Amino acid sequence: MGIISRGFGGRRREPQPGLPPGQYLTHDFPVLSAGPTPRIPLDKWNFSIVTETGEKHSWNWAEFTALPAEEFTVDIHCVTKWSKFGTTWKGVALDTLFEDVESAADYTMAHSYGGYTTNVPLDDLLDGKAWVVYEFDGEPLHPEHGGPARLIVPHLYFWKSAKWVNGLQMLNDDEPGFWETGGYHMYGDPWREQRYQGD
Amino acid sequence: MKNRISWRVATVTAARWETSSARTLVLDVPDWPGHLPGQHIDVRLTAEDGYSAQRSYSIASAWSAEAGSPDAGTVELTVQRLDDGEVSPYLTDVVEPGDRIELRGPVGGWFVWREKQTAPVLLIAGGSGVVPLMSMIRARGLARGRQPFRLIYSVRTPEDAAYADELRRRVREDPGLDVHFVYTRKTPDGWPAPPKRIDVATINSHGWPPDFQPDCYVCGPTAFVETAADILVALGHDPKRVRTERFGGA
Numbered sequence: 265m266g267i268i269s270r271g272f273g274g275r276r277r278e279p280q281p282g283l284p285p286g287q288y289l290t291h292d293f294p295v296l297s298a299g300p301t302p303r304i305p306l307d308k309w310n311f312s313i314v315t316e317t318g319e320k321h322s323w324n325w326a327e328f329t330a331l332p333a334e335e336f337t338v339d340i341h342c343v344t345k346w347s348k349f350g351t352t353w354k355g356v357a358l359d360t361l362f363e364d365v366e367s368a369a370d371y372t373m374a375h376s377y378g379g380y381t382t383n384v385p386l387d388d389l390l391d392g393k394a395w396v397v398y399e400f401d402g403e404p405l406h407p408e409h410g411g412p413a414r415l416i417v418p419h420l421y422f423w424k425s426a427k428w429v430n431g432l433q434m435l436n437d438d439e440p441g442f443w444e445t446g447g448y449h450m451y452g453d454p455w456r457e458q459r460y461q462g463d
Numbered sequence: 464m465k466n467r468i469s470w471r472v473a474t475v476t477a478a479r480w481e482t483s484s485a486r487t488l489v490l491d492v493p494d495w496p497g498h499l500p501g502q503h504i505d506v507r508l509t510a511e512d513g514y515s516a517q518r519s520y521s522i523a524s525a526w527s528a529e530a531g532s533p534d535a536g537t538v539e540l541t542v543q544r545l546d547d548g549e550v551s552p553y554l555t556d557v558v559e560p561g562d563r564i565e566l567r568g569p570v571g572g573w574f575v576w577r578e579k580q581t582a583p584v585l586l587i588a589g590g591s592g593v594v595p596l597m598s599m600i601r602a603r604g605l606a607r608g609r610q611p612f613r614l615i616y617s618v619r620t621p622e623d624a625a626y627a628d629e630l631r632r633r634v635r636e637d638p639g640l641d642v643h644f645v646y647t648r649k650t651p652d653g654w655p656a657p658p659k660r661i662d663v664a665t666i667n668s669h670g671w672p673p674d675f676q677p678d679c680y681v682c683g684p685t686a687f688v689e690t691a692a693d694i695l696v697a698l699g700h701d702p703k704r705v706r707t708e709r710f711g712g713a
């Protein structure tokens with residue numbers, strides 16, 4: 265426990281099951297990104313998985329949205345301290361995208377329009393743990409929130425859920441992405457408060 | 464671990480009001496490693512029963528690497544009070560010099576300005592978003608930088624402008640620094656235009672042309688940042704040169 269802040273009571277003391285340490289609950293949907301919001305026309309959109317041997321699997325918008333999709337509801341936790349419960353998304357499970365991918369690599373780097381990258385271990389993307397989504401709350405995903413499509417990895421801090429995602433590069437070794445290079449944690453588990461390097 | 468960003472106990476050495484609702488805290492931080500303008504720290508408050516709350520605050524001051532500088536361990540924050548907020552009213556209205564506050568950082572490696580950047584700089588601030596941009600202006604002043612700097616600073620009323628006196632002084636004394644205010648609710652007497660929100664015309668006439676390839680920094684409430692960054696891209700600025708920091712809120 266830290267030092268006591270004289271005269272600080274705190275307001276949000278209702279116990280909140282489902283809220284990781286250091287987080288507070290919000291009902292709006294804050295936006296976090298490092299630059300302007302890219303606008304990607306759907307006829308230019310493409311998503312690909314590139315293995316460590318250079319083999320490429322790719323989908324255009326029509327192909328992607330024709331894949332079996334799932335609707336799911338999850339809690340999300342942003343490293344800037346807000347959490348939002350019960351967000352509903354629709355998209356394609358990574359299990360579906362990896363069905364025909366042959367790879368022995370354990371790590372991935374997600375790439376986005378605009379140049380953003382973030383690293384996620386492959387295990388954290390499979391077995392129903394992650395999706396590439398294109399709807400939020402029954403509506404097409406707004407560009408501010410990562411549309412046309414974004415990654416959703418709800419069990420990690422939300423910066424791992426790359427907005428405007430356009431591909432995954434398989435890697436034999438874990439490498440830092442954009443925020444990770446700036447001092448954020450390589451893995452980012454909100455339940456262990458892995459905000460920054462060394463946490 | 465070498466890179467660990469660990470919690471430190473800072474002591475509040477002074478506090479001053481910048482406006483009627485924004486207050487600067489001057490903190491003495493032992494073993495402060497130094498920071499770049501634009502970086503932020505995380506503050507952690509702990510109640511007697513162990514409940515704690517954390518928030519991020521940008522650093523307002525510039526840091527001098529000069530050995531033996533008396534300011535080497537000094538970090539200034541400027542906090543805008545949100546009336547229904549949990550942490551900001553505590554920092555503006557309860558904390559007094561002598562109190563101790565836990566913080567860690569500095570954090571952030573993208574929304575920063577480095578002296579070695581030679582391009583002209585356009586800073587666009589909405590409300591308390593001016594804080595990290597002020598750190599950039601101060602760092603440039605400290606380094607006697609010659610990079611042309613322009614600040615477009617949107618505030619509700621003239622009374623809501625933080626650092627107003629210092630900005631006025633710096634425009635006179637720091638060569639190549641320009642400041643333009645946008646008033647959204649009330650203008651000063653004699654202002655040539657009615658109150659308005661930041662728009663294409665403002666950024667077009669008070670920013671830099673895209674041809675100059677300026678480095679742009681936009682900071683403030685999320686909606687403000689979205690608007691200003693979209694305008695910059697629409698005017699032809701390279702999105703890779705537009706860095707944003709969103710403080711949250713509506």
Ligand SMILES: Cc1cc2nc3c(=O)[nH]c(=O)nc-3n(C[C@H](O)[C@H](O)[C@H](O)COP(=O)(O)OP(=O)(O)OC[C@H]3O[C@@H](n4cnc5c(N)ncnc54)[C@H](O)[C@@H]3O)c2cc1C
Nearest residue numbers: 518519520521542543547548549550551591594710711712
């Ligand atoms: C990287 C970063 C740097 C920041 N730097 C600064 C800074 O230099 N100075 C500063 O004053 N603040 C800064 N902030 C915002 C700060 O972290 C807090 O969000 C803010 O002080 C509100 O906290 P609170 O506990 O008082 O309000 P909360 O109890 O968290 O929220 C109260 C109400 O205000 C709304 N709200 C939350 N944040 C904002 C906001 N920024 N604007 C408007 N409404 C809001 C919430 O939705 C809620 O309805 C920064 C945020 C980030 C992410």
